[in-house]
Each structure stands twice: as C-alpha cells, then as structure tokens.
Amino acid sequence: MSDLCRCLAVLAEQVSSEGRGSVEAIAALLKRLYSQGGDITLSTVHKAKGLEWSRVTVLFPELMPLATGDAVEERCIQFVAYTRAQHTLRFAYGRQAWNEGLRIVGQTLLAGAPEPEMPAAPALRLATRPSAARPLTIDDERAMPLFAGSAAMDTPPLIDRLMLLAEDPRPALRAWASVSLTLLRRTPSRQVYADAPLLQRLEKAASTARLAIPAFGAAKPDSLRMLVFEGGLARWKYVQLKRRGPRVISVVFGGVVHRFDAKTGEALGLPFDPSNPYLDPKALEPQT
Incomplete structure (x- = not known):
C-alpha cells in the first residue's frame, strides 16, 4: 500500500506541476510511460515476469527483498528480477547505497534456472576501506549529535551523505547537516565514530518528505x-x-x-x- 501511495504521489506531482491535475492527465501520463518500441524498456519486476532480454539492469537492488513485505513473495520477486537477463545482468545502486559501500554478493543466479527451486538470496555486505589508524572521535555537543555514536564510518562517503542533506528544503535539516560537515572537514581522519541510526533516520525523513502526498482539494485564501x-x-x-x-x-x-x-x-x-x-x-x- 505504501508503494502505491508513493507512486500516486509522484504521478500527481507530475500532472499538477503546471496547474490543477486531473484523472485524464494521469491516464495520459501512464500511457506515455508504457509506450512500446523504445531503445530501453523500463519495467517493474511483475511486468517483466516471463520475458527475457540480452542485457538487464536491476535498479536499486539493495531494496530487494523488502523487509516489510511477505518473505516468500519478496524472494520470488527478487528471483524474477535476477533471471530476466540472457547474457548480462547489471546492478544500478542508489546513490546512498553506493556511498555506503553496499554490494550484492553471493552465488551467481543463472537465467533459465527452474523457478520452483529458489536460490539463496544474495546478501548485502558493507565494503569498507581499510584504515591504518583507529576511527577518530569528534567532540559534538549539539542536542542531536551525529558524532556521539559507536559506528566507525569512512569519511568520504559520510561527507557525500551529509552534502545531500545540506541541500534539503527544510532549513533545520540543512543547518544540522552543514554543522556536521564543518566538524567532519576539520578532522584529518579517514574514519570517524558516528551515530549511524540517527543519520539513517534523518535521511529517511528527508526522502519521505520529497515523496510527500499532495494536499487534495482547493486551497482557501486564508x-x-x-x-x-x-x-x-x-x-x-x-x-x-x-x-x-x-x-x-x-x-x-x-x-x-x-x-x-x-x-x-x-x-x-x-x-x-x-x-x-x-x-x-x-x-x-x-x-x-
């Protein structure tokens, strides 16, 4: 249901960008999205079931399987996605996953394998860069400190993640990220200790806000x-x-x-x- 709501929110935002949207405008947009004959076919995993292509790129593979979905169904979706390629299977990670070093590892999934025999789901691993020195602790006396956690995080990808938050429309979130960047850039260490769950919570809130469901109905003057x-x-x-x-x-x-x-x-x-x-x-x- 949450996926459906997010899709509807994106469609509503697209058709209402130049004025009030309509059901007809959404239908026309969907028709354009599903046009045939292009050089690249963009498809959901469900739509791709039973089809094959010479080369397939899986977008955001780090999201499969979803922890919030039915375990068996999510594994089936993952299997279908990984077995649509006849020759070449590629993964296109989201920017955050790429910066965090998340990669698909595990056994190779071959196209044409019998679908009833589900292969083991590939695992995500965190590809960390070796560091000669121990992670550094940064003094952070803010009410919501980033550098008060116990997770050792590489500095370059952490800077990239904070730079994304520093571009957020919300002023308080921008200010928090900017201060974090200032503290981090003063540190000559390749690794620092940080509060990873806090950073993930802020990133999730920012991502959720960018996909916000539009306000319905006409706005009153006041x-x-x-x-x-x-x-x-x-x-x-x-x-x-x-x-x-x-x-x-x-x-x-x-x-x-x-x-x-x-x-x-x-x-x-x-x-x-x-x-x-x-x-x-x-x-x-x-x-x-």
Whole structure:
C-alpha cells in the first residue's frame, strides 16, 4: 500500500506541476510511460515476469527483498528480477547505497534456472576501506549529535551523505547537516565514530518528505500548507491560518493551534526532530 501511495504521489506531482491535475492527465501520463518500441524498456519486476532480454539492469537492488513485505513473495520477486537477463545482468545502486559501500554478493543466479527451486538470496555486505589508524572521535555537543555514536564510518562517503542533506528544503535539516560537515572537514581522519541510526533516520525523513502526498482539494485564501508525517508517509495538509506575525505564524489543524517560526517554518516549542511538522517554504515568502 505504501508503494502505491508513493507512486500516486509522484504521478500527481507530475500532472499538477503546471496547474490543477486531473484523472485524464494521469491516464495520459501512464500511457506515455508504457509506450512500446523504445531503445530501453523500463519495467517493474511483475511486468517483466516471463520475458527475457540480452542485457538487464536491476535498479536499486539493495531494496530487494523488502523487509516489510511477505518473505516468500519478496524472494520470488527478487528471483524474477535476477533471471530476466540472457547474457548480462547489471546492478544500478542508489546513490546512498553506493556511498555506503553496499554490494550484492553471493552465488551467481543463472537465467533459465527452474523457478520452483529458489536460490539463496544474495546478501548485502558493507565494503569498507581499510584504515591504518583507529576511527577518530569528534567532540559534538549539539542536542542531536551525529558524532556521539559507536559506528566507525569512512569519511568520504559520510561527507557525500551529509552534502545531500545540506541541500534539503527544510532549513533545520540543512543547518544540522552543514554543522556536521564543518566538524567532519576539520578532522584529518579517514574514519570517524558516528551515530549511524540517527543519520539513517534523518535521511529517511528527508526522502519521505520529497515523496510527500499532495494536499487534495482547493486551497482557501486564508489557508497554508503544512507537512505532517503519518504512518511512515509524509502528507501536505491545508491548515487554517490563525495569525501571521513577523516572528511567529499560528495555524489551526485538527482543532489544535500549531506555532511555527516565521523565518524557517519549523515548529516552535519542540526539540528538532525530522518527523516534526513544518510549513511549506512558500508560506514564508513576503506577502504582497
């Protein structure tokens, strides 16, 4: 269900980029996506079942099998994906997985193998760079410190991950990543100790926000958009503007008054958390 919601969110964003979208516009977009005769065939694993090509590239192989899905079904999907190639099978990792050194390892899956005999699922391994010195501990006295964990992380890929977060639309997340980069770049070590679960949580929140479900219905003249996180998804909601001041913007959502910083859109009175609600940056633009 979450995959379906994300797909619908992307389609809705595409068709509404130049105005209000419609069901007809989504249908036309889907028809273009499934056009035949191109040099490259883009297909889901389900659509590819029973078909073969000389060369196949699997996108984001690190996502298979999904830990949240049915174990048997996920293994079947993985098997189908790996057995569509007649001669060449390639993997195209996501940028984050590539930077983290995640690679598919294990036995070779041959096209044409009998599908009932499922091969063992290849495992992901973390390809770490050998380091001559021990990882360095960085003093990090922030309320949400990155360098207070016990995971040894290579500096170059960590910089790449933080640079992605430093480009996030959310001001507080950009500031957190920028400070982390400043601390890291002062360190002459190839490895540092960091809080890996915290970094993953921030990255997940940023990724979820980029795939936020659009706000449905027409916006009222005195309404603003607020991003909320619900059940692992991010949704834009229209909220009622209560008061707009030079420092604070107050809105009403679900019968509750929420206060936000008028410059950053961050929730006031709450410690920074990637799952906190925040206002659409467009709501912060000077009113004309």
